[in-house]
Amino acid sequence: MTERERGPSISSETASEGRHRMRDMDTHTRTDLITIAVGVLVLVGCALLARNDLTDAEVWIFQAANELPQGYHAFVWPFMQYGTFITIPVLALIAFAFRRFRLGWALLLAGTSVYLLALVAKQAVERGRPGWLLKGVETRERFGAESLGFPSGHAAVAAALTVVVAVHLSKRWAVAAVILACVVMFGRMYVGAHLPLDLVGGAALGAIAGGVANLLIPPRPRQHPEGASEHHREP
Numbered sequence: 001m002t003e004r005e006r007g008p009s010i011s012s013e014t015a016s017e018g019r020h021r022m023r024d025m026d027t028h029t030r031t032d033l034i035t036i037a038v039g040v041l042v043l044v045g046c047a048l049l050a051r052n053d054l055t056d057a058e059v060w061i062f063q064a065a066n067e068l069p070q071g072y073h074a075f076v077w078p079f080m081q082y083g084t085f086i087t088i089p090v091l092a093l094i095a096f097a098f099r100r101f102r103l104g105w106a107l108l109l110a111g112t113s114v115y116l117l118a119l120v121a122k123q124a125v126e127r128g129r130p131g132w133l134l135k136g137v138e139t140r141e142r143f144g145a146e147s148l149g150f151p152s153g154h155a156a157v158a159a160a161l162t163v164v165v166a167v168h169l170s171k172r173w174a175v176a177a178v179i180l181a182c183v184v185m186f187g188r189m190y191v192g193a194h195l196p197l198d199l200v201g202g203a204a205l206g207a208i209a210g211g212v213a214n215l216l217i218p219p220r221p222r223q224h225p226e227g228a229s230e231h232h233r234e235p
Contacts, residue, residue, distance in 0.1 A: 163210025
């Protein structure tokens with residue numbers, strides 16, 4: 001092939017790659033914006049409901065988890081750590097160690113910001129722990145005298161990390177993160193720390209933080225043999 005023939009071909013491939021990249025960026029941005037919008041609606045709805053009296057449905061769901069045998073605690077407790085603050089820098093450091101720098105920074109941004117936002121939201125809603133609102137709660141953790149329930153900080157951190165992982169890594173990692181987040185939410189009811197609305201509201205707040213982090217620090221584009229580009233989900 002002559003230089004004259006090769007020139008238009010290279011130009012065409014570059015233009016095609018640019019179009020693919022823009023299309024993938026639009027899809028990525030649209031997904032994050034939808035995640036944020038749904039998160040805001042759910043968070044506001046849960047916050048309004050949390051200001052009212054407990055519903056029979058919420059009490060039933062909580063008691064179904066909280067009244068399970070004590071033997072479950074040894075299984076649930078390790079997985080609940082996915083929603084703790086210390087998990088944020090630990091996962092970020094692991095990402096940095098594997099040279100997943102965008103993932104690491106996104107985890108730090110989403111996790112740290114949602115942890116702080118949850119503290120602010122607790123003061124705004126001022127909903128107590130289950131043990132202060134219900135009788136006969138099995139409390140398997142110690143809580144401060146002024147500790148508040150809505151939203152759940154564990155659920156918020158777990159959801160934020162999960163939303164970031166779902167975008168930056170492969171589907172198998174996303175599924176694992178979702179399962180972990182669900183175990184965290186179940187565990188917080190089991191130990192008597194939170195009511196269902198606390199957990200759903202916390203997860204919504206986490207989804208917002210994760211979506212914003214993904215917008216600010218998107219996954220890196222990946223080149224394909226055919227010249228197309230898409231946002232890279234790490235294996």
